[in-house]
Amino acid sequence: MTKYETVIGMEVHAELLTESKQFCGCANEPMAAPNTHVCPVCLGFPGSLPVLNGKSVDLSLRTVLAFGSKINTDCIFERKNYFYPDLPKAYQISQRLLPLGEGGFVEIEMPGEDGTTQLKRVGLHDVHMEEDTGKSQHGQELSDADSSLIDYNRSGVPLLEIVSSPDMRSVEEAESYMNTLRQMLLYLEVSDCKMEQGRLRFEASVSLRPHGQEEFGTRVEVKNLNSMKAVRDSLRAEIARQTQLLDSGATVTQQTMLWDEVSGTTQPMRSKEQAHDYRYFPEPDLVPLQIDEAWLARVRDSMPELPRVRRERFQSALGLSPYDAALLTTTRDIADYYEATLQSLDKADGAAKTVSNWVANELLGRLNAENKTVVESPVAPAQLGELVKLIGDGTISGKIAKEVFDAMFESGRDAKSIIEERGLTQMSDSGELEAICRRVIAANPKAVEDYKGGKEKSFGALVGGVMKETKGRANPALVNELLKKQLSQ
Amino acid sequence: MSLIELSAYQLTQQIKNKKSSCREIVDEFLERIDDVEERVKAFVTVLPEEARRRADLLDKRLQSGEDIGPLGGVPVAVKDLLCTRGLRTTCSSRMLENFVAPYDAHVVERLAADGAITIGKANMDEFAMGSSTENSAFFPTRNPWDLGRVPGGSSGGSTAAVAALEAPLALGSDTGGSIRQPAAYCGCVGMKPTYGLVSRYGLIAFASSLDQIGPVTNDVRDAALLLQTIAGHDRRDTTSINRPLPDYLSALTGDIKGLRVGVPREFFAQGVEGYVSDAVRKAIDKLCELGAEAVEVSMPTTEYALATYYIIAPSEASSNLARYDGVQYGLRRHEPGDDIIAMLSKTRAAGFGHEVQHRILIGTHALSSGFYDAYYSKAQKVRTLIRRDFEKAFEQCDVLATPTAPTVAFELGAKTDDPFAMKLADVCTIPVNMAGLPAISLPCGLHDGLPIGLQLIGNLLDESTILRAAHAYEQATEWHKQRAELTKK
Secondary structure, eight states: OOSEEEEEEEEEEEEOOOSBOSSSSSBOOTTSSTTSSOOTTTTTOTTOOOOOOHHHHHHHHHHHHHHTOEEOSEEOOEEEEOOOTTOTTSEEEEOSSSOSEEOOEEEEEEEOTTSOEEEEEEEEEEEEEEEOOOEEEEGGGSSSTTOEEEEOTTTTOEEEEEEEOSOBOSHHHHHHHHHHHHHHHHHHTSOOOOGGGTSEEEEEEEEEEETTOOSOOOOEEEEEEOSHHHHHHHHHHHHHHHHHHHHTTOOOOOOEEEEETTTTEEEEOOGGGSOOOOOOEEOTTSOOEEOOHHHHHHHHHTOOOOHHHHHHHHHHTTOOOHHHHHHHTSSHHHHHHHHHHHHHTTOOTTHHHHHHHIIIIIIHHHHHHTTOOGGGOSSOHHHHHHHHHHHHTTSSOHHHHHHHHHHHHHHOOOHHHHHHHHTOOOBOOHHHHHHHHHHHHHHOHHHHHHHHTTOTHHHHHHHHHHHHHTTTOBOHHHHHHHHHHHHHO | OOGGGSOHHHHHHHHHTTSSOHHHHHHHHHHHHHHHHHHHOOEEEEOHHHHHHHHHHHHHHHHTTOOOOTTTTOEEEEETTBOOTTSBOOTTOGGGTTOBOSSOOHHHHHHHHTTOEEEEEEOOSGGGOOSSSTTOSSOOOOBTTBTTBOOOSSSHHHHHHHHTTSOSEEEEEESSSTTHHHHHHHTOEEEEOOTTTBOOTTBOOSSTTTOEEEEEESSHHHHHHHHHHHBBOOTTOTTSOOSOOOOSGGGOOSOOTTOEEEEEGGGGOTTOOHHHHHHHHHHHHHHHHTTOEEEEEOOGGGGGHHHHHHHHHHHHHHHHGGGOSSSSSSOOOOOTTOOHHHHHHHHHHHHSOHHHHHHHHHHHHHHSTTTTIIIIIHHHHHHHHHHHHHHHHHHHOSEEEEESSSSSOOBTTSSTTOHHHHHGGGTTTHHHHHHTOOEEEEEEEEETTEEEEEEEEEOTTOHHHHHHHHHHHHHHOSGGGOOOOOOOO
């Protein structure tokens, strides 16, 4: 353990899942062919004016409600002024003095020393709406190394910026914060959180201070973090860099660092690009945003159940283990799939646990192996439900069910048609089975002798014999019963 | 009487009664432009082909019995900061010298919908910054009453074109008096509507919270006619007011009995020449003769309006004009090896004239961290006080009568070295923009053969009352019938 305490704050930019951009009607499709979703407004052409996208306010409100932030029902937009080629108006419409949300928190879970889970609240400074910039493409990819191309598809895409307080004390806490936040945003369906596409972006600020010191150390911002791994690695590297500086008696300079994945180090940004005076002032082209009670009520009604609440419900109401409940609430889609499957059944006893096993083990296992998400599952919830039902009513055995599931997964067909086609119905006709059992006993005198001599194990061999004869279709309970009966005669 | 001497209203009657075709009217105005434009220099771009083509089209529609709209066949000069699709829109700046707008401004669409014919793009002070049209990067416009004098500004091209009978109607824009002051200097009627009455979509912004588009005409009826066309809600401008429009023409009843005319004493100080005060007081007497009553009112914050304006307007301008960076459109200056900052600096140094650069610097400074509270924030507070002064005044009266400008038109070059003296020309008009109120300027006298303007200021959205008062005054006087001689005195 070092002698310094780590202090981390995070700024998160999430592109919102709206159909159109923040201030114009262009499609919110930043990955489309370059400059195919642009208009005078998002290109910042002279004379164009912004009009706020109401859907993006809905999504932003949903988020601040989930954080329990104080909502500024009369909020304003401001201009953040700076020159950059991919910022076509040379200002970004953002919020500062009166953001949509102030305060609130994200609750993260950390393992405690005694193996229990500890809850920790990471406070939020504010949550505000803004617009994304375009994307520059420099140098080597073009024929002329000195020139740059700009794609304005992303220009004006709605962004939500979530600014945390410096409440995290370790890289692990920062990771937990990122994962929790990402899970919440996905649950809320406000962002698809695709980090690799820049739909969700993190920036961290890091400082160190001697344990017990109240005053914060000098903070350094770390940017260019394109993955969870980049955040983790850059934080470790930056903490190590600052530790070394402080240990050697030097001081940390307040600056912005860029994470360089190749060298695994943080590198200072060019000084020219630092220290902007953004000259914020209220955006005169937009009237203040007023959110009335009806609007808030509408958004409240559209709020989905949040991950933690759902997980707790899975444990308390459905009797799942903490592990299963956590696994099945990893994403909203998985939880929805699980519950849809359950609903297709008539709440039979034990169904919650059975379905949980099928989803968690079989379905997610196959999906992971094929790198698919639950939304892409070839087996629909109702289909899986039917399979579980067919096991429950004895139509097929659990063992056969796995074979049927594999076939369903590969073909997308219903369990019933596969069972019929392959003749996999469980054999529960005692007359037929009795005859088979008799044949097996007759063919295995050694096993019968051993069993009668007290070797319980040999019984299994006889069951296996029956199963082999019936290609696994025999009802195992019935086989047990019949064999025991015949052997005792 | 030649067609060019008719008002727009008379021209529409002429067309309706089939006494003239649209083409004949357009041809006469184009001929007039050919005759006098060399002396007046009102236009950056004249559009003979486009205007004739459109006139022919309208004539065809007339022949097939169609209604071609309330402005059907009437030529209009459009200030060159209003975007016109496929046509050069320069703001009289080197920066946009070759900028072709990709879309039409809302008002340009409205003009087209009502049958008007855009005959040319009118000269102006660069980016509407100035009071004499001498800040045009291309050439100064001359005052038709004395070619040695300025027409006022920034809409000097619009007012000169109307005064010189090059167009019966023109659109200007008014940020601090840019329609009314040149209208006064050129002996025209110029009106600034309530902020938000006319959509700013497609108006290249100078100061967004103050800019408003308005009519320039030779009489009050035409102002009402043109206002009817351009006013009204537009979803693309969120500051645009969504309310049913009154019928402005029907407001011209000639009856002003009982109208309370407020006379704010502060507007008769601040360097207002005696001959101006005298003419305006005589005009007020005239209104009283017609049944109005004069009420002395006091507006003590008026004296701070100019200083306040010169914080707010440049601040907004510094941000609005930041987009001219040479990246997407307009002028670009760079040399091999230049980085983006060098390109930006060279482009902006070459593209903007002195006055524009001056105001960008002032505005950038006023918004800078450490100065914001002392300048911008303070100015906004004063602005509120000015607004309250007007509110109080309108408790005692229905309109306010003041001079439009403290002097008559000054000589070309007389104030170019003294920017502060130049700015005093707007001292009577600026407070109106600060409060977002409607106001009209109309001729009320001559001094040494040069027109003097009477300003009537109305309450918010009460354009009807000032139009009614102005019309009544006009009916009782002959000033609006005086015509410029297009000579140098």
